[in-house]
Amino acid sequence: MPRRTREEAEATREALLDAAELVFHEKGVARASLQEIARAAGVTRGAVYWHFRDKADLFRAMLERIRMPFEELVEALPASDRPRSVLETIRLASLLALERMEEPRFKRVHGILIHRCEIFDDIDPVSMMREMALTASANTLEQFRQAERDGELRPEIDAETANRLFHCTLRGLVHSWHLDTDAFSLASSGRELLNHWFGLIENTDSQQSLTQPEPQRHGQRREHHAPGHQGRGQGRSQPR
Amino acid sequence: MPRRTREEAEATREALLDAAELVFHEKGVARASLQEIARAAGVTRGAVYWHFRDKADLFRAMLERIRMPFEELVEALPASDRPRSVLETIRLASLLALERMEEPRFKRVHGILIHRCEIFDDIDPVSMMREMALTASANTLEQFRQAERDGELRPEIDAETANRLFHCTLRGLVHSWHLDTDAFSLASSGRELLNHWFGLIENTDSQQSLTQPEPQRHGQRREHHAPGHQGRGQGRSQPR
DNA sequence: CAAAACATACATCCATGCATGTATAATGCG
DNA sequence: CGCATTATACATGCATGGATGTATGTTTTG
CATH class of the missing domain: 1.10.357.10 (Tetracycline Repressor, domain 2)
Structure with a gap:
């Protein structure tokens, strides 16, 4: 269901950045696909390309x-x-x-x-x-x-x-x-x-x-x- | 002209390793293709797959x-x-x-x-x-x-x-x-x-x-x- | 109604892996 | 010692998949 409210849009952007952190950390930046990051954020690649120009921009x-x-x-x-x-x-x-x-x-x-x-x-x-x-x-x-x-x-x-x-x-x-x-x-x-x-x-x-x-x-x-509490x-x- | 002598084979292996150093350093390991490395060494991908199992092995x-x-x-x-x-x-x-x-x-x-x-x-x-x-x-x-x-x-x-x-x-x-x-x-x-x-x-x-x-x-x-003698x-x- | 905020679909590219070809050096054998 | 054989050391071609970029569709919000 597209066209969320502005706060929701900002939330998915943050979710994408969170997911990018996780996936980048797990697979490395080069082997991490935007597909994986999008899925980890609960969206599709369309959302990624809406918020960021490409992987470098997301990075x-x-x-x-x-x-x-x-x-x-x-x-x-x-x-x-x-x-x-x-x-x-x-x-x-x-x-x-x-x-x-x-x-x-x-x-x-x-x-x-x-x-x-x-x-x-x-x-x-x-x-x-x-x-x-x-x-x-x-x-x-x-x-x-x-x-x-x-x-x-x-x-x-x-x-x-x-x-x-x-x-x-x-x-x-x-x-x-x-x-x-x-x-x-x-x-x-x-x-x-x-x-x-x-x-x-x-x-x-x-x-x-x-x-x-x-x-x-x-x-x-x-x-x-x-x-010792350390x-x-x-x-x-x-x-x- | 395949089937070089053993010393030549070892030489191409070293050439591949030299080329790998250069290409890895220039493009990064992930973005470096075996094609590029082979070309830089003056051979084809066949030589790479003969001497090494894959890119990780070459690395x-x-x-x-x-x-x-x-x-x-x-x-x-x-x-x-x-x-x-x-x-x-x-x-x-x-x-x-x-x-x-x-x-x-x-x-x-x-x-x-x-x-x-x-x-x-x-x-x-x-x-x-x-x-x-x-x-x-x-x-x-x-x-x-x-x-x-x-x-x-x-x-x-x-x-x-x-x-x-x-x-x-x-x-x-x-x-x-x-x-x-x-x-x-x-x-x-x-x-x-x-x-x-x-x-x-x-x-x-x-x-x-x-x-x-x-x-x-x-x-x-x-x-x-x-x-030193280097x-x-x-x-x-x-x-x- | 128009634009935002995505989802979906499509075309392209290219690196990989393997299968196969091939010519030569090494080796065994008579 | 000559020769056939064989394993070697690659080159070439093919099939595959997966990632990217973009175009287009679909709602909903302002």
Whole structure:
């Protein structure tokens, strides 16, 4: 029964995008047929060609849906409720990003981007990943520069180096996770790893009278494995 | 004119693998047709189906060709001409690996693995990457454990953490490079990054009378590397 | 009544798999 | 050692299916 109301039309569009995520993730972008996606959404190929020009357009729309909220997160990076140290801000923001990546939608779409689509002409995931990497890197670089000025950084490394090291570590962590997402929890492993990482680059000569004493921050540094609930502890001081 | 000699047959097989690398890298694995690969190798599809069962088999054979020499490298990791410190050994071996990755063949095949093929049933790049990651990690973990026993590691981090950090950093670097291989040199950027990284984790309390003084190492790059013999460059075939 | 929001039908293309052809190198045999 | 045979190393042709793009039909809503 064609000619639904406008809200229904938007609903089928979203259903198509949801179905695209699932089918792309299951079969890969190239082997996924529009027929399958349409069927998974409960419609026919006609609906697909009405809402999208072709498969590449559908793919781009699927990416757009996660690009915006994710960039919001990246740009919300400097915003911190408390005037903590700059390094602390970066650390918490990255942890937030890692937790987001474990949400089903981001996990699926990133899984598609990383292991289930091929770069070619119209479909080009790399350009988007590169773009996101550049903006994110520019943002954190500003933060690391500030940290350097504040004397939070160990003197032997500059802000640029710290920034590069940081993004390599994070990217490597995410890619390692996507090699087998069931092997470990990205958020909790990332938290532990980042604790160690920031412990390595932060200045230990605490002449920092600017910031509050901050009693030990890596309290359980020798005690790695946090007490066992382990289940993506998101409710901890993280505003939604 | 069929029925070539055995060496010629092996030559066309190699030519097919070379062509597969090129075409896979150009169009992606899914969109590359066996027709195209055969033409690029100067033969017809008949030759492809003679040497390989199907596209997945060809893909696997292409991977096999780089898997073996690369694992040789990984396993040659502990072998060091000079009794340097353990951390130094890891650093130099990783640098060697990074230099290898800039060689055309490894660059192409890794580029295919990372951005130009989709995981699915028969074609599964992830399992190979995971396998290589595990063996490499097991090897370096042994090294880091030895470094820990020798007191080369900063006391606040253990061998397991150092190993995880190390592989995340390396993986992140390689993936960043593959986002745009023309943006920077993997070897030289990697050398700089690794210098800083090992500077961060190594123990500064130099009670190490075991190793030679080794003046400042940071930012310092002395001789490039052994002008190696390039190893097994036999695959030069491509008739016509 | 016109356009939106699809469903249906149709034509086209092309990659795959296999079957068959074929000429030559390798091999066994007398 | 010559020769027939056979397996080899492909080339060619055919059949198939499945995906794509588009054209057209069908309601219903605004």
